Amino acid sequence: MWIDRQIKDRVNQSVRSRPAVLLTGARQTGKSTLLQRMFPETTYITFDYLQQVEAAREAPEQFLSRFDAPVIFDEIQYVPELFRELKIVIDKHRNDYGRWIMTGSQQFSLMGQVSESLAGRIALLRLETLSAMELRQARIFDPDRFLYRGGYPELWANKNLSLEDFFESYVRTYVERDLKTIIDVKNLSDFRRFFRIAATRTGQLLNYRSLAADVGISDVTIKKWIHALEISGLIYLLPPFYANIGKRLVKSPKLYFGDHGLLCHLLGIDSAAQWHDHPHKGSLWENLVMMELIKTLHLHPGTDLFFYRDQNGVEIDFIIEKKDRLILVEAKAGERVASEKLAFSRVAPLLGARYAAVRNLLALNMPGNDILTRKHFACFNPMHVDAADAAESQSPG
Known part of the structure; x- marks a missing residue:
């Protein structure tokens, strides 16, 4: 079954306007399948095969000369030698748009x-895993x-695919194969333990x-391993929002996973009942909300997405900065929350003077696809409602 991807229009626009396009994302997000489906007549070369890797490394100019029409290079990170030669080729034919289409997992x-x-x-x-919106549109959500x-x-x-089998295979392939192309891990058992312990730190300041x-x-090894996960697209480090507001803010980033299923x-969660009973339910929901914001609003942590x-200890889970507009988002795993427990009224006035509009959103795990407007914020469930629609429903603060 094919599930249509939201990024498709952006890929098409890029192919029509740039000589080269690079689609990145973690393993198994669907990069190769998407491009082959969008461009079925285009030659497809994967560098998962050692023969192709050796040919590109040994003679990059000769390798590129084999292709006189658009081509898809899959997993381009295995042959960085091609980039310099690609620059030379592209500069000779700068208006030959959509000529080189590439994917990469690092x-x-x-x-x-x-x-x-x-x-x-x-x-x-960058292609993420499926969003709730994409699954809703496919009518399988x-x-x-x-x-x-x-x-x-x-x-x-x-x-028919077993959830446990899929993720066990995913983690094993990453640890035993992909990781080795980034860093030398001497003890894979230690890395597996680190991976699971890192999951317990989701939504927390990285220490x-x-x-x-x-x-x-x-500490040195932990920093290398965190960096490896970040390079691979498996985690995000969300930086804090800095503003000249006369207060000292924390400087450490927060840790989140690129897919809440992983x-x-x-x-050890494999059912909705376990999810609701889990002591980390709040962090799990926070991670889900952040990734839905990234997927549906095309956000980039550190560029237009932060936390405060x-x-x-006054905190806002997510701050979205779009030109002269600021959106504050709180994520709470329940169906309702008391207004006095929210920090909107304390943070928005500190930041609002610099922006034409400030909007406050409360992301709740509530039923239905309604957007509930309150005096100072709007409530929505990002699994059922797009954040952009929720933001538009609330009057500027």
Whole structure:
């Protein structure tokens, strides 16, 4: 079963306007399948095959000369040698749009190569796992299953696929294969333990020393392993929002997972009942909300998505900054919450003077697809309602 992807229109626009397009994202998010479905007549080359990797590394100019029509290069991170040669080829044919279409599963290492070689010549896009909106549009959305199943496309396209088998295979492939291309991990058992312990820190300020103590390894190693997960697109580090408001704010980022289904697997959750009873339910919901914001609003942590927390503990889960507009989002796992427990009234006045409009949103796990407007904020469930619609429903603060 094919599930249509929201990013499709952005890919088409990029292919019509840039000579090169790079679609990044974690393994199994559907990058290769999407591009082959969108461009079925285009030559497809995957660097998962060693023969193709060796040919591209040994003679990149000769390798590229084999293709006189648009081509898809899958898993381009395995052959960074191609980027410099691609720059030369593209500069000779700058208006040959959609000529080189690529995918990659290592976000930040790829960005470094691209920024050095193809700046201004390439469109960069990122594909996440399926959003609730995409599943709703495909008419297969089940909110109870989505809570713990997450959004990897294969889990929704193949009803007979075991959840445990999928994620066990996913983690094993990452640890035993992909990880080795990023860093040298001498003890894979330690890394697996670290991966699961990191899941318990979701939504918390990242404390390398504390995490290292729990895993039983050094701070230096923990930093390398966190970076590896970030490079692979498996986690996000959400930075704090800084503003000149006369208060000292925390400086550490918060840790989140790119897919809440993988997060649930690492925490041993495989049913809606377990999700609702879990002691980390609040963090699980917070992670789900953040990823729905990223997927539906095309946000980038550190660019237009942050969190707020001062040293007095006053906190806003997510802050979205769009030009002259600010959106404050609180995520609460219940169906309702008392207004006095929200920090909107304390934070919005501190930040609002710099923006033309400030809107406050409360993301609740409530039933139905209604947007409930209150005096100072709007309530919605991001599994049923898009955040953009909720923001428009609330009058500027």
